[in-house]
Amino acid sequence: MTVMSYLGAIGAAQREAMEADERVVIIGEDVEANVYGTTGGAGKSRADKGDFLQMFGANRIRNTPISEEVIVGSAIGAAMTGLRPIVDLSYSSFLYMAMDQFVNQAAKNRYMFGGQASLPVVFRSAMFYGLNTGAHHSDRPYPMFMNVPGLKIVVPASPYDAKGLLRAAVDSDDPVLIFEACMLWGTKGEVPEEEYTIPFGKARTVREGTDVTVVAISSAVPEAAAAAEQLAEEGISVEVIDPRTLVPLDRQAILDSVGRTGRLVVADPAHRTCSAASEISSIVAEEAFDALRAPIKRVTTPDTQIPFSPSLEKQLYPARAGIADAVRSVVGERQLARS
Secondary structure (H helix, E strand, C coil): CEEEEHHHHHHHHHHHHHHHCCCEEEEECCCCCCCCCCCECCCCCCHHHCEHHHHHCCCCEEECCCCHHHHHHHHHHHHHCCCEEEEEEEEHHHHHHHHHHHHHHHCCHHHHCCCCCCCCCEEEEEECCCCCCCCCCCCCCHHHHHCCCCCEEECCCCHHHHHHHHHHHHHCCCCEEEEEEHHHCCCEEEECCCCCCCCCCCCEEEECCCCEEEEECCCHHHHHHHHHHHHHCCCCCEEEEECCEEECCCHHHHHHHHHHHCCEEEEEEEECCCCHHHHHHHHHHHHCHHHCCCCCEEEEECCCCCCCCHHHHCCCCCCHHHHHHHHHHHHHHHHHHHC
Protein backbone atom coordinates (compact mmCIF):
# COMPACT_ATOMS: atom_id res chain seq x y z
CA MET A 1 0.00 0.00 0.00
CA THR A 2 1.01 3.58 -0.58
CA VAL A 3 -0.76 6.86 0.10
CA MET A 4 -1.87 8.40 -3.15
CA SER A 5 -4.11 11.24 -4.22
CA TYR A 6 -7.24 10.61 -6.28
CA LEU A 7 -5.58 12.28 -9.27
CA GLY A 8 -2.38 10.33 -8.71
CA ALA A 9 -4.36 7.10 -8.64
CA ILE A 10 -5.80 7.91 -12.05
CA GLY A 11 -2.33 8.58 -13.39
CA ALA A 12 -1.06 5.30 -11.93
CA ALA A 13 -3.93 3.36 -13.47
CA GLN A 14 -3.32 4.92 -16.86
CA ARG A 15 0.39 4.15 -16.75
CA GLU A 16 -0.23 0.54 -15.70
CA ALA A 17 -2.78 0.08 -18.47
CA MET A 18 -0.43 1.50 -21.10
CA GLU A 19 2.44 -0.68 -19.92
CA ALA A 20 0.24 -3.76 -19.91
CA ASP A 21 -1.29 -3.33 -23.36
CA GLU A 22 0.21 -1.45 -26.31
CA ARG A 23 -3.29 -0.97 -27.75
CA VAL A 24 -4.10 1.50 -24.93
CA VAL A 25 -3.73 5.12 -26.06
CA ILE A 26 -4.60 8.42 -24.39
CA ILE A 27 -6.13 11.21 -26.43
CA GLY A 28 -7.67 14.54 -25.45
CA GLU A 29 -7.08 18.23 -25.09
CA ASP A 30 -3.63 19.01 -23.66
CA VAL A 31 -2.81 15.48 -22.56
CA GLU A 32 0.73 15.88 -23.98
CA ALA A 33 1.29 18.82 -21.64
CA ASN A 34 -0.35 17.02 -18.71
CA VAL A 35 -2.55 20.01 -17.96
CA TYR A 36 -4.81 18.00 -15.65
CA GLY A 37 -2.03 16.03 -13.99
CA THR A 38 -2.65 12.44 -15.06
CA THR A 39 -0.02 11.95 -17.77
CA GLY A 40 3.12 12.79 -15.76
CA GLY A 41 6.06 14.80 -17.04
CA ALA A 42 9.13 16.69 -15.94
CA GLY A 43 8.30 19.96 -14.24
CA LYS A 44 4.70 18.87 -13.95
CA SER A 45 2.66 17.20 -11.24
CA ARG A 46 3.69 13.56 -10.72
CA ALA A 47 7.00 14.42 -12.39
CA ASP A 48 8.68 11.58 -10.51
CA LYS A 49 6.37 9.13 -12.28
CA GLY A 50 7.73 9.97 -15.70
CA ASP A 51 6.56 11.88 -18.73
CA PHE A 52 3.98 9.82 -20.59
CA LEU A 53 4.83 11.50 -23.89
CA GLN A 54 8.48 10.48 -23.54
CA MET A 55 7.64 7.03 -22.20
CA PHE A 56 5.03 6.01 -24.74
CA GLY A 57 5.56 8.34 -27.71
CA ALA A 58 3.33 10.64 -29.72
CA ASN A 59 1.43 7.76 -31.31
CA ARG A 60 0.02 6.78 -27.91
CA ILE A 61 -0.26 10.19 -26.18
CA ARG A 62 -1.94 12.55 -28.56
CA ASN A 63 -3.42 16.02 -28.28
CA THR A 64 -6.65 16.69 -30.11
CA PRO A 65 -8.37 19.77 -31.53
CA ILE A 66 -10.86 21.53 -29.27
CA SER A 67 -13.83 19.71 -30.75
CA GLU A 68 -15.53 17.20 -28.48
CA GLU A 69 -17.57 15.68 -31.29
CA VAL A 70 -14.35 14.98 -33.24
CA ILE A 71 -12.58 13.63 -30.16
CA VAL A 72 -15.38 11.23 -29.23
CA GLY A 73 -16.04 10.16 -32.83
CA SER A 74 -12.34 9.49 -33.44
CA ALA A 75 -12.08 7.45 -30.26
CA ILE A 76 -15.10 5.37 -31.24
CA GLY A 77 -13.57 4.62 -34.63
CA ALA A 78 -10.21 3.80 -33.06
CA ALA A 79 -11.87 1.41 -30.61
CA MET A 80 -13.79 -0.35 -33.38
CA THR A 81 -10.56 -0.93 -35.29
CA GLY A 82 -8.54 -2.43 -32.46
CA LEU A 83 -7.23 0.27 -30.11
CA ARG A 84 -8.36 0.78 -26.50
CA PRO A 85 -8.49 4.58 -26.11
CA ILE A 86 -8.68 6.49 -22.84
CA VAL A 87 -10.22 9.85 -23.68
CA ASP A 88 -9.68 12.88 -21.44
CA LEU A 89 -12.65 15.20 -22.08
CA SER A 90 -11.78 17.59 -19.21
CA TYR A 91 -15.06 19.29 -18.17
CA SER A 92 -18.18 17.12 -18.00
CA SER A 93 -20.17 20.07 -19.32
CA PHE A 94 -18.37 19.63 -22.65
CA LEU A 95 -19.87 16.18 -23.17
CA TYR A 96 -23.00 17.85 -24.53
CA MET A 97 -21.12 18.90 -27.67
CA ALA A 98 -20.63 15.25 -28.54
CA MET A 99 -24.08 13.88 -27.68
CA ASP A 100 -24.71 12.50 -31.16
CA GLN A 101 -21.48 10.50 -30.99
CA PHE A 102 -22.23 9.24 -27.48
CA VAL A 103 -25.87 8.35 -28.04
CA ASN A 104 -26.01 7.26 -31.68
CA GLN A 105 -22.55 5.76 -32.10
CA ALA A 106 -20.83 4.75 -28.86
CA ALA A 107 -23.98 3.38 -27.24
CA LYS A 108 -25.53 1.74 -30.30
CA ASN A 109 -22.75 0.42 -32.53
CA ARG A 110 -22.38 -3.00 -30.93
CA TYR A 111 -26.14 -3.47 -31.35
CA MET A 112 -26.23 -1.99 -34.88
CA PHE A 113 -23.41 -4.26 -36.05
CA GLY A 114 -25.01 -7.37 -34.57
CA GLY A 115 -22.26 -7.82 -32.02
CA GLN A 116 -19.52 -7.92 -34.65
CA ALA A 117 -18.04 -4.68 -33.34
CA SER A 118 -16.99 -3.88 -29.79
CA LEU A 119 -16.12 -0.47 -28.37
CA PRO A 120 -13.43 -0.73 -25.70
CA VAL A 121 -13.18 3.00 -25.04
CA VAL A 122 -13.06 4.95 -21.76
CA PHE A 123 -14.26 8.54 -21.54
CA ARG A 124 -13.01 10.47 -18.51
CA SER A 125 -14.53 13.80 -17.57
CA ALA A 126 -14.30 16.02 -14.51
CA MET A 127 -17.26 17.60 -12.79
CA PHE A 128 -15.96 21.04 -11.77
CA TYR A 129 -18.91 21.96 -9.60
CA GLY A 130 -18.40 23.73 -6.30
CA LEU A 131 -15.55 25.86 -7.66
CA ASN A 132 -17.45 28.93 -8.89
CA THR A 133 -16.97 28.04 -12.54
CA GLY A 134 -20.42 29.25 -13.56
CA ALA A 135 -23.35 27.65 -15.32
CA HIS A 136 -21.43 26.49 -18.40
CA HIS A 137 -18.80 24.52 -16.44
CA SER A 138 -20.53 23.10 -13.37
CA ASP A 139 -22.71 20.26 -14.67
CA ARG A 140 -23.08 16.79 -13.16
CA PRO A 141 -24.61 15.06 -16.19
CA TYR A 142 -24.28 11.37 -15.29
CA PRO A 143 -28.07 10.83 -14.94
CA MET A 144 -28.55 11.86 -18.58
CA PHE A 145 -26.19 9.09 -19.69
CA MET A 146 -27.80 6.55 -17.34
CA ASN A 147 -30.81 6.94 -19.63
CA VAL A 148 -28.82 5.75 -22.66
CA PRO A 149 -28.69 1.94 -23.01
CA GLY A 150 -25.24 0.69 -23.97
CA LEU A 151 -23.13 2.97 -21.76
CA LYS A 152 -21.54 2.08 -18.45
CA ILE A 153 -21.44 4.88 -15.87
CA VAL A 154 -18.73 5.05 -13.19
CA VAL A 155 -18.53 7.56 -10.30
CA PRO A 156 -15.46 6.82 -8.13
CA ALA A 157 -15.34 8.55 -4.75
CA SER A 158 -11.92 7.51 -3.39
CA PRO A 159 -8.35 7.12 -4.70
CA TYR A 160 -8.61 3.33 -4.28
CA ASP A 161 -11.75 3.20 -6.39
CA ALA A 162 -10.42 5.68 -8.94
CA LYS A 163 -7.53 3.38 -9.78
CA GLY A 164 -9.35 0.05 -9.62
CA LEU A 165 -12.40 1.19 -11.55
CA LEU A 166 -10.34 2.84 -14.28
CA ARG A 167 -8.36 -0.35 -14.79
CA ALA A 168 -11.63 -2.29 -15.03
CA ALA A 169 -12.94 0.28 -17.51
CA VAL A 170 -9.91 -0.15 -19.76
CA ASP A 171 -10.46 -3.92 -19.73
CA SER A 172 -14.14 -3.54 -20.69
CA ASP A 173 -15.13 -4.19 -24.30
CA ASP A 174 -17.95 -1.64 -24.04
CA PRO A 175 -17.88 2.17 -23.76
CA VAL A 176 -17.44 3.45 -20.22
CA LEU A 177 -18.01 7.01 -18.99
CA ILE A 178 -16.15 7.94 -15.79
CA PHE A 179 -17.32 11.04 -13.94
CA GLU A 180 -14.74 12.44 -11.51
CA ALA A 181 -15.71 15.11 -8.98
CA CYS A 182 -12.75 17.47 -9.15
CA MET A 183 -13.23 18.39 -5.50
CA LEU A 184 -12.10 14.80 -4.77
CA TRP A 185 -8.95 15.04 -6.91
CA GLY A 186 -6.81 16.18 -3.97
CA THR A 187 -8.10 13.65 -1.45
CA LYS A 188 -5.60 11.01 -0.39
CA GLY A 189 -5.94 7.41 0.63
CA GLU A 190 -4.20 4.06 0.67
CA VAL A 191 -3.86 2.50 -2.76
CA PRO A 192 -2.16 -0.81 -3.62
CA GLU A 193 0.98 -0.35 -5.69
CA GLU A 194 0.28 -3.55 -7.57
CA GLU A 195 -2.30 -3.85 -10.32
CA TYR A 196 -5.93 -4.55 -9.36
CA THR A 197 -9.40 -4.02 -10.73
CA ILE A 198 -12.77 -3.37 -9.10
CA PRO A 199 -15.69 -5.12 -10.80
CA PHE A 200 -18.55 -2.97 -12.07
CA GLY A 201 -21.87 -3.35 -10.26
CA LYS A 202 -20.29 -3.99 -6.86
CA ALA A 203 -21.14 -1.37 -4.23
CA ARG A 204 -18.91 -0.44 -1.30
CA THR A 205 -20.19 -0.29 2.26
CA VAL A 206 -18.43 2.80 3.56
CA ARG A 207 -19.87 2.44 7.05
CA GLU A 208 -22.15 -0.15 8.60
CA GLY A 209 -25.28 0.91 10.49
CA THR A 210 -28.68 -0.29 11.64
CA ASP A 211 -31.13 2.65 11.65
CA VAL A 212 -30.90 4.31 8.21
CA THR A 213 -29.33 3.53 4.83
CA VAL A 214 -27.71 6.46 3.07
CA VAL A 215 -26.80 5.79 -0.57
CA ALA A 216 -24.31 8.49 -1.53
CA ILE A 217 -22.83 9.27 -4.94
CA SER A 218 -19.44 10.74 -5.86
CA SER A 219 -18.56 13.77 -3.72
CA ALA A 220 -21.59 13.12 -1.53
CA VAL A 221 -19.86 10.00 -0.16
CA PRO A 222 -17.43 11.78 2.22
CA GLU A 223 -20.23 14.17 3.18
CA ALA A 224 -22.50 11.24 4.06
CA ALA A 225 -19.71 9.60 6.03
CA ALA A 226 -19.17 12.81 8.00
CA ALA A 227 -22.90 13.10 8.65
CA ALA A 228 -22.98 9.49 9.86
CA GLU A 229 -20.13 10.22 12.24
CA GLN A 230 -22.02 13.17 13.68
CA LEU A 231 -25.30 11.25 13.93
CA ALA A 232 -23.60 8.41 15.78
CA GLU A 233 -23.01 10.85 18.63
CA GLU A 234 -26.79 11.38 18.71
CA GLY A 235 -27.44 7.65 18.92
CA ILE A 236 -28.45 7.19 15.26
CA SER A 237 -26.67 4.38 13.43
CA VAL A 238 -26.26 5.11 9.70
CA GLU A 239 -25.15 2.69 7.00
CA VAL A 240 -23.45 4.47 4.09
CA ILE A 241 -23.43 2.76 0.69
CA ASP A 242 -21.35 3.98 -2.25
CA PRO A 243 -22.65 2.35 -5.48
CA ARG A 244 -19.35 3.16 -7.26
CA THR A 245 -20.99 2.36 -10.61
CA LEU A 246 -24.46 3.59 -11.56
CA VAL A 247 -24.66 1.42 -14.68
CA PRO A 248 -24.55 -1.38 -13.76
CA LEU A 249 -26.02 -0.60 -10.35
CA ASP A 250 -25.64 -2.92 -7.37
CA ARG A 251 -29.36 -3.04 -6.68
CA GLN A 252 -29.07 -6.00 -4.33
CA ALA A 253 -26.64 -4.26 -1.97
CA ILE A 254 -29.03 -1.32 -1.67
CA LEU A 255 -32.09 -3.51 -1.20
CA ASP A 256 -30.32 -5.68 1.39
CA SER A 257 -29.26 -2.62 3.36
CA VAL A 258 -32.74 -1.08 3.30
CA GLY A 259 -34.13 -4.46 4.31
CA ARG A 260 -32.02 -4.25 7.46
CA THR A 261 -32.53 -0.57 8.31
CA GLY A 262 -36.03 0.09 6.95
CA ARG A 263 -35.14 3.64 5.91
CA LEU A 264 -33.45 5.25 2.91
CA VAL A 265 -31.84 8.61 2.20
CA VAL A 266 -30.14 9.16 -1.16
CA ALA A 267 -27.50 11.90 -1.50
CA ASP A 268 -26.88 12.82 -5.13
CA PRO A 269 -25.03 15.93 -6.42
CA ALA A 270 -27.03 15.90 -9.68
CA HIS A 271 -30.20 17.87 -10.26
CA ARG A 272 -33.25 16.41 -8.55
CA THR A 273 -35.50 15.56 -11.50
CA CYS A 274 -34.69 12.22 -13.16
CA SER A 275 -31.54 11.93 -11.04
CA ALA A 276 -29.67 8.84 -9.93
CA ALA A 277 -31.41 9.44 -6.60
CA SER A 278 -34.75 9.21 -8.39
CA GLU A 279 -33.82 5.87 -9.95
CA ILE A 280 -32.53 4.40 -6.70
CA SER A 281 -35.61 5.61 -4.83
CA SER A 282 -37.86 4.00 -7.46
CA ILE A 283 -36.06 0.68 -7.22
CA VAL A 284 -36.47 0.59 -3.45
CA ALA A 285 -40.10 1.71 -3.64
CA GLU A 286 -40.88 -1.02 -6.19
CA GLU A 287 -38.90 -3.87 -4.68
CA ALA A 288 -38.59 -3.18 -0.95
CA PHE A 289 -41.70 -1.16 -0.12
CA ASP A 290 -42.73 -3.53 2.63
CA ALA A 291 -39.42 -3.00 4.40
CA LEU A 292 -39.77 0.78 4.55
CA ARG A 293 -40.70 2.29 7.90
CA ALA A 294 -40.60 5.89 6.67
CA PRO A 295 -40.81 7.75 3.36
CA ILE A 296 -37.64 7.86 1.24
CA LYS A 297 -35.75 11.15 1.29
CA ARG A 298 -33.61 12.57 -1.53
CA VAL A 299 -30.87 15.13 -0.90
CA THR A 300 -30.00 16.57 -4.30
CA THR A 301 -29.13 19.77 -6.12
CA PRO A 302 -32.30 21.75 -6.90
CA ASP A 303 -33.44 22.09 -10.51
CA THR A 304 -31.68 25.38 -11.14
CA GLN A 305 -28.71 26.63 -13.13
CA ILE A 306 -25.50 26.94 -11.14
CA PRO A 307 -24.73 30.55 -10.11
CA PHE A 308 -21.23 32.00 -10.23
CA SER A 309 -21.62 33.51 -6.77
CA PRO A 310 -19.63 31.36 -4.27
CA SER A 311 -22.07 32.04 -1.46
CA LEU A 312 -25.05 31.01 -3.58
CA GLU A 313 -23.45 27.96 -5.20
CA LYS A 314 -22.20 26.51 -1.92
CA GLN A 315 -25.76 26.07 -0.69
CA LEU A 316 -26.91 23.96 -3.63
CA TYR A 317 -25.10 20.64 -3.30
CA PRO A 318 -25.67 17.78 -0.85
CA ALA A 319 -23.59 18.45 2.25
CA ARG A 320 -23.29 16.80 5.63
CA ALA A 321 -25.77 19.15 7.35
CA GLY A 322 -28.55 18.49 4.82
CA ILE A 323 -27.88 14.75 4.79
CA ALA A 324 -27.98 14.65 8.59
CA ASP A 325 -31.28 16.57 8.63
CA ALA A 326 -32.78 14.09 6.15
CA VAL A 327 -31.67 11.19 8.32
CA ARG A 328 -33.14 12.78 11.43
CA SER A 329 -36.37 13.31 9.51
CA VAL A 330 -36.83 9.65 8.56
CA VAL A 331 -35.85 8.46 12.01
CA GLY A 332 -38.19 10.98 13.61
CA GLU A 333 -41.08 9.78 11.51
CA ARG A 334 -40.30 6.25 12.61
CA GLN A 335 -40.42 7.30 16.26
CA LEU A 336 -43.67 9.20 15.72
CA ALA A 337 -45.25 6.11 14.13
CA ARG A 338 -44.28 3.98 17.11
CA SER A 339 -45.83 6.43 19.60
